[in-house]
Amino acid sequence: MTSAEAARTEEALSLDEVRRLYHAHAPALRQALQRLAGPSLDADDLLQEVFVVALRRSSELAAARSPTAWLFGVAAKLSTTRRRSAFWKRLLGLGEVEELEGGDSPARTLEQKQAAKLVQQALEVLSSAKREVLVLFELQGLSGEEIAQALGIPLRTVWTRLFYARREFAAEIRRLEGGAP
């Protein structure tokens, strides 16, 4: 690390800079959160939390090679944590987890709506680790390097997870569409 880079890691982003990131990435992050967290969790609430984390850890965000990847990484981690706590709440009957309406989906055609529904259903059966990689790579368009940075894993692990995620996802789609299991 050069001295300039070292100095940069000690800096934090200003409020304005984080706000600019919010304006630039909020819609895409919200969409990713809907896909990662599933229909039972509130994506708006999670989006807010992503940026609260960004404000509180702004020096980490400032030091990130790709702020976009960093934000998607936080979104993935929050989704996983929330899914887990929602699962336990549901199991212990502690909280009602209601299915949120996906009524504001800007899908243009019926075909898109049906595809999105099937994709979401198939994503639900994947483990968090595989779901994260599949969503970020195939749906959100992040590169392998960005995903590795976002999730804090080696690039090779990204490809391995993607390989298995694709296989399981395709098998689940076949099952959902009435094909052989």
Place this chain on the structure above:
Amino acid sequence: MSEPTTRWTDAPPSDSDERRAAELISLTREIPPSPVELSSGWDGVLAVATKPRTSWRRLVLAGAIAALVGIVATSAVMKSRPREVIVATGTQWQRPREGLITLQQGRLETTRPITLQLVTPHLELVASACRFAAEVVVEGTRVTVLEGSAVVRASDGSEQTLHAGEAGRWPSQPKVAPALMASEPPALRPECSDVACLEAASTGDGLEAEVAFFELGRRQPARAVELWRTSLRRFPDGVFVPEVRLALMLALVRDHRYGEATSEAAEFERAFPDDPRVDDVRALHRQLEWLERER
């Protein structure tokens, strides 16, 4: 296993199951993200970020730190470092990082000239070697600069520099609810349109004269307050008294006569407690009182 460096959407797979999955992914990927209400969304982020965080872990940590400080304090003479920021009891504030303070409610003062950014729900203040005090209430933020200078950017985009000894309040003008601004004028149209005819009509009695007064005030903003006050005096039980009183209140606000506007707001609340606009009037009333107090 080969490294899948290309997306399904760029290079459709040969396997039939994966090809179908790739088709669905491709259709889903084309769906644009829903729009996000950026302004209120960001405000929500700030509101959550500035809420004090309490958790058992933090309490335990705080307890441990307090105990440690106690031990150190009793075993050695501490060289105290003066605090650079003091806050009043009940103040909601946070320091997310060095150089940034968010103040949601209450009063805060710096004890020496410092350089920092202060964010309140109504403004952003950039202080450079500046000692200042800031107080936030629901209606607005008041800033007093005691030493140095500070640049204040209000949420309406305006910018002002305050120097030592100067004070300011934001918003500097009350925010009138759109429902009040859009308040319908009397449903009746005046019988005539020119001012002379309206003047003549206003000398009469009953509904026609009341409508004429209202219309005259609308056409002659400089005389509106006088005309609508006359109308209220002449027709204290008139059909359009709520509309006239609202219009009068807004005209006084427009003329920055906040004390008189406050009286009109109070009278409206007293006389028409069931009016659907009364909550907006109450909100405006509170703002007006704050602005009057801060003058």
